[in-house]
Amino acid sequence: xxxxxxxxxxESAEVRSVAIVSHDGLPWWAFWIAAISFLAVVLWINxxxxxxxxxxxxxxxxxALQIQNAKHFHETLGNYSRWTFHHPGPAFFYIFAAGxxxxxxxxxxxxxxxxxxxxxxxxxxxxxxxxxxxFFARHCxxxxxxxxxxxxxxxxxxxxxxTIPGGALVSIWxxxxxxxxxxxxxxACASVASGSFEHLPLMALAGLMLMHGHVAQGLxxxxxxxxxxxTFGYRFARGIPMRQLWLRHRQSILLTGALAALFVFPxxxxxxxxxxxNLSAIGSWASAHRGWQVPLGTSLKYEASFLAFIPDPEVVLxxxxxxxxxQAGSRPYVLRYWLGTAFxxxxxxxxxxxxxxxxxxxxxYVSFEIALISILFVLWxxxxxxxxxxxxxxxxxxxQILGFWVLIQLILGETKISLKTGSACIAACAVSxxxxxxxxxxxxxxxxxxxxxxxxxxxxxxxxxxRLLFRHDDWPLAVGVASRMSxxxxxxxxxxxxxxxxxxxxxxxASMSFRxxxxxxxxxxxCTGSCIRLMEDGRYAVDLQSFSPRELPFVIGAGDDNxxxxxxxxxxxxxxxxxxxxxxxxxxxxxxxxxxxxxxAVRGRAVESRPVRLVLNDLPLAVIxxxxxxxxxxxxxxxxLLAGGINELKFLVDRAGPIGSDPRTLGxxxxxxxxxxxx
Numbered sequence: 001x002x003x004x005x006x007x008x009x010x011e012s013a014e015v016r017s018v019a020i021v022s023h024d025g026l027p028w029w030a031f032w033i034a035a036i037s038f039l040a041v042v043l044w045i046n047x048x049x050x051x052x053x054x055x056x057x058x059x060x061x062x063x064a065l066q067i068q069n070a071k072h073f074h075e076t077l078g079n080y081s082r083w084t085f086h087h088p089g090p091a092f093f094y095i096f097a098a099g100x101x102x103x104x105x106x107x108x109x110x111x112x113x114x115x116x117x118x119x120x121x122x123x124x125x126x127x128x129x130x131x132x133x134x135f136f137a138r139h140c141x142x143x144x145x146x147x148x149x150x151x152x153x154x155x156x157x158x159x160x161x162x163t164i165p166g167g168a169l170v171s172i173w174x175x176x177x178x179x180x181x182x183x184x185x186x187x188a189c190a191s192v193a194s195g196s197f198e199h200l201p202l203m204a205l206a207g208l209m210l211m212h213g214h215v216a217q218g219l220x221x222x223x224x225x226x227x228x229x230x231t232f233g234y235r236f237a238r239g240i241p242m243r244q245l246w247l248r249h250r251q252s253i254l255l256t257g258a259l260a261a262l263f264v265f266p267x268x269x270x271x272x273x274x275x276x277x278n279l280s281a282i283g284s285w286a287s288a289h290r291g292w293q294v295p296l297g298t299s300l301k302y303e304a305s306f307l308a309f310i311p312d313p314e315v316v317l318x319x320x321x322x323x324x325x326x327q328a329g330s331r332p333y334v335l336r337y338w339l340g341t342a343f344x345x346x347x348x349x350x351x352x353x354x355x356x357x358x359x360x361x362x363x364x365y366v367s368f369e370i371a372l373i374s375i376l377f378v379l380w381x382x383x384x385x386x387x388x389x390x391x392x393x394x395x396x397x398x399x400q401i402l403g404f405w406v407l408i409q410l411i412l413g414e415t416k417i418s419l420k421t422g423s424a425c426i427a428a429c430a431v432s433x434x435x436x437x438x439x440x441x442x443x444x445x446x447x448x449x450x451x452x453x454x455x456x457x458x459x460x461x462x463x464x465x466x467r468l469l470f471r472h473d474d475w476p477l478a479v480g481v482a483s484r485m486s487x488x489x490x491x492x493x494x495x496x497x498x499x500x501x502x503x504x505x506x507x508x509x510a511s512m513s514f515r516x517x518x519x520x521x522x523x524x525x526x527c528t529g530s531c532i533r534l535m536e537d538g539r540y541a542v543d544l545q546s547f548s549p550r551e552l553p554f555v556i557g558a559g560d561d562n563x564x565x566x567x568x569x570x571x572x573x574x575x576x577x578x579x580x581x582x583x584x585x586x587x588x589x590x591x592x593x594x595x596x597x598x599x600x601a602v603r604g605r606a607v608e609s610r611p612v613r614l615v616l617n618d619l620p621l622a623v624i625x626x627x628x629x630x631x632x633x634x635x636x637x638x639x640x641l642l643a644g645g646i647n648e649l650k651f652l653v654d655r656a657g658p659i660g661s662d663p664r665t666l667g668x669x670x671x672x673x674x675x676x677x678x679x
Contacts, residue, residue, distance in 0.1 A: 026143050030421055034146055034428035035130040041432045042122055045439045046170065049119055053112035055448040057480030059173060060114060062501050064483040066090065067117070069503070070097035076270040077278055078212050079174040082386070084500040085281035089212030089267055092177060096120055113487065114172070118444050121172050128180035129153060129169075131202070132187040136405055139194055139362035142412035144419040145405075147427035152404035154431065158441045159337050160397050163309040164390065166445030168397065173446075175391035178213050181206055183398035185221070186369050189228035194362040195236055197248075201255040203228065208263040215282055216380055216392075223376060224369065231365065274504070292382045299381030302388045303374065306396045309334050314387035341404070348407045351414035360413065363406050370399050370406075452480035455542055456488070458534045459517055465491035467514040469561060472570050474519055475501065477540070481519070482506070492517075495566040508564070511646055513547035513587050518561055525561065549589040549644075552598075553676040556584055563587075567651075569664055575604065578612075578651040578667040590644035595677025598638055603631045605669035607659065612668045615650040616640055624668075635678060649673060 043049075056064050062080060069075035070093040078087030099120025103109045110116045133149045160168040167176050185206035191199045207225050210217040237245055246253070271277040276284075294302070301322050305313035308328035316322050328334045352359070377396060384392060419427070435442055459466055459481070466485070470478040475498070482502055485492045493508035508514060518525075522541045527533045531545040548562055556563055559571035567582030606612050606626045614621040617640060624632045641647055653667030 026137055026146060026421055026424060030143075030146060030425050030428075031130055031134050031137070033425045034133075034150060034432070035126055037429040037432040038130070038150065038435075039123065039126045041435045042126070042169070042442050043119070045435070045442050046118070046122070046444050049115045049444065050110055052115075053110075054114045054118075054446065055112070055450050055453045055480065056114045056483055057449040057452050058476035060117075060446065060448070061452070061476070061480040061483040063093065063096075063172070063174065064114065064117075065479070065486055065503055065506075067093050067096045067100065067113075068483075068486055070094045071101060076266040076273070078214075080500050081215070083285050085215075085285055086278050086500065087174075087213060087215050088218075088278070088282075089208075089263060091209045091212035091263060092174065095124060096172070099123075114448065117172050118170065118446070121177060122170055125169050125180040128184035128206070132180075132184045132401075133405075135187040135191040135196075135199065136362075136409065138191065138196065140360055140409045140413065142409070142417065142419070143421060143424040144412055144417055144427070145409060146424050147431050148408045148412070149405050150428055150431040151434075152408060153401050154435060154438075155337070155340075156397065156401050156404065158438050159309060159333060161441040162333055163311050164394075166443065167394065170442065170444040171446070173391075174213060176394050178210060178217070178395045179398055181209055181213070182217075182220075182395040183401055185210060186224065186373070186398065186402060187366070189224050190362055190366045190369060193228040193231035193235075193365050195232065197232060197236075198252050200229075200249075200252045201259060204256040204259050208259060212263060216383075219380055220373065220376055223372070227369075227372065289383070289385045293385045294382045294388065296378070296382060298388070299378050302381045302393070303377050303396070305388075305390070306393060307400075309337075311390055314389050317388055344404070344407045344411070348410040348414075351411060355414045357414065359410065363409055366402055366406055370402055373399060449477065449480060451539065452477060452484055455519065455535065455540065456481045456484035458542055458544075459485055459490060459492075460515070460544065461488075461490050463491060464512055464514055465493040465508070467508050467516045467564075468492055468494050468519070469516050470519040471521075474540075478519055481517075495564060497566050510585060510648065513646060516543075516545050516547065516561070518543040518545060547587050549587045550675070551589045552592060552595060553674065555672050555674040556586060557672045558670055568670070569666075575669050575671050577664065578653060578656070578670055579665045580653055580656040580667060582651045582667070582670075584649045584673065585646055586649075588641055588643055588645065588647055592638055592641070592643050593677055594679050595638055597635050597678040598641055599633060599635050599676045599678050601631055601633045601674040601676070603671040603673070605630070605671075607666070607668070610653050610655045610667060613650075613652040613654075615652060617642060617647055621649075638677075641675075 059079075066075050066077065066079070070090055075090040075093055078089050078091075078093070080086050096117045100113045100116045103116035103119055104113050110119065133146065133153075136149065137145055157168045164176075167173075168179055171177065185203065188199050188203035188206055192203050203225065207221040211221050267279065271279055298317055301317055301324060302313055304324050305316065305322075308324040309331070310316050310324065310327060316324070316327065328338070373396075377393060381388065381393070455477070468478050468482060478494075479501060482492050482494070493506050493514065494502045496507050499507050518531075520541050520543070522536050522538070524541070525543075527541075527543045527545070529545075530548045531543050533541065533543050535542040545561065547564075550556075550562075558568070558574060558576040559565065564585040565576075565583070566585075567579050568576040569579070570576070600616075600621070602614065602624065606624050608626070611623050611625040613623050614634075616636065619640065621636070622632065622634050651668050651670065656665050656667035658664065659666050
């Protein structure tokens with residue numbers, strides 16, 4: 001015993017009652033048996049992960065690039081956002097990297113890296129689920145709660161995954177990864193607020209992981225964590241000297257501080273190494289979206305869409321009359337779910353009214369958290385820019401699990417149904433086995449795209465890096481090819497428009513020429529000159545082309561694949577919109593002939609009140625303005641061009657922005673630029 005601990009005052013009666021309930025509950029090994037049986041069944045259902053390789057594409061491939069960085073302790077960012085910044089931190093990527101290292105690299109249990117990631121998330125979610133159950137059981141005594149809570153969680157998972165296949169428990173898509181982590185965090189907060197201050201590090205761990213996983217989680221984590229600590233202080237620490245509190249809880253406080261330092265470290269590293277940093281990018285986005293983005297009524301209906309299990313609220317809520325109730329009732333499984341919930345609620349309220357007993361403080365606090373989170377979600381929903389997608393609030397499904405657990409505890413507490421530890425373990429294992437009856441709802445549905453491996457195998461190795469060129473809508477394939485090449489230690493790069501997804505380390509330097517691997521569709525473009533067609537099937541055409549030097553005279557059209565065009569939107573017919581800063585880079589031959597000057601003809605359409613500054617090789621060329629389609633001609637000395645080198649023509653439109661209802665940042669409607677020698 002610590003000699004200084006003798007001066008610590010005795011705990012209050014309420015603290016002692018919590019401790020008695022905690023220690024008279026189920027032993028720790030009962031939770032391990034239940035968790036292991038649950039995990040074994042889920043892994044059996046997904047046994048294909050140990051045999052069939054998954055070839056990642058899309059977001060999973062983009063994450064895989066960062067996970068590969070994490071395996072070498074180089075990653076400082078979270079997953080990318082569609083708003084072109086990254087979420088705050090890489091905690092989940094390091095967990096996935098550890099899973100890859102163990103299950104794929106060391107044990108060789110799985111045939112592909114992403115298979116190891118899926119197994120890792122199943123393990124992690126199982127830990128979070130049973131950790132949350134453990135927190136409940138520590139404060140509320142009935143042994144029957146263990147199998148009953150498992151059954152409730154299984155029911156919610158089944159309904160979620162019937163609505164959004166493969167979304168809960170077995171998904172490695174980052175918006176869906178947060179569900180069980182949030183469940184664990186909320187129950188840990190309730191445990192701390194109810195007197196178990198030793199759970200503070202677990203609360204901090206889950207909260208910090210959530211904040212790394214999504215920028216909006218900072219709102220929920222800070223408010224819920226602060227509420228838990230303040231509640232603990234008010235109920236259990238009033239009148240106790242700070243020194244005594246420190247002696248009693250110093251291990252929990254020190255461990256929490258160490259976790260906070262660990263999670264803050266990569267964020268600080270990014271801020272030191274990169275200018276501008278990811279935090280500044282998040283700040284810039286927030287500044288551009290000040291105020292409320294969504295009406296209160298729409299945000300309320302958005303939250304209600306999670307109760308109605310609407311998979312596409314961004315479409316449903318476009319209608320002023322969303323008809324959420326009729327949409328939910330039109331699906332029998334959702335209707336049965338809520339009828340069962342209503343029955344359970346009625347039983348709980350009836351028993352409480354008849355018994356007249358006081359509701360356990362832990363259950364009261366969890367109910368308070370559910371209400372608080374619901375309010376915070378409405379406020380956050382009003383701040384969301386863009387579509388109100390289901391994935392934005394996927395973590396909200398955890399509230400339904402919490403609600404069921406509260407009702408179950410209320411019913412068990414009033415009925416005084418007793419169950420021995422052995423019987424509780426047997427019942428928990430029976431619930432795990434029952435999952436086999438709904439195995440389709442516990443199966444990983446992500447299968448990847450085998451075409452990725454086929455195309456990546458065509459990419460020639462060597463230096464300089466191979467530039468990946470692709471249409472915007474083909475980014476899932478392109479990032480899959482990039483991930484495959486990275487795993488094979490083959491160098492690749494992309495233009496800076498795609499920095500946020502492929503990483504700054506994979507951006508093509510402006511001063512280098514590259515071979516280009518062009519991913520396109522059959523019949524869309526021809527392959528002539530230095531171009532070599534590597535593959536063509538019903539879906540894709542893959543070409544390899546060199547960065548061919550231009551010889552005077554020449555014309556560069558919108559979307560010309562022989563050159564490097566960055567900062568442009570997709571080609572619209574013969575034109576492309578520039579943004580605030582766009583550039584065309586082209587390789588020029590060493591011999592410019594007898595030309596003493598160069599005539600440059602820019603064709604396009606300038607938007608009225610949006611002058612376009614032209615910059616050639618970092619020196620101002622001209623300013624053009626107007627509205628109608630026109631051609632602007634300028635003559636410059638031949639020394640302004642770099643013979644035998646990379647030249648760059650920039651289009652700078654300071655006032656670029658939307659036109660009408662178009663959400664894009666639009667500047668100059670570019671058609672072509674021609675270069676002609678003048679003797």
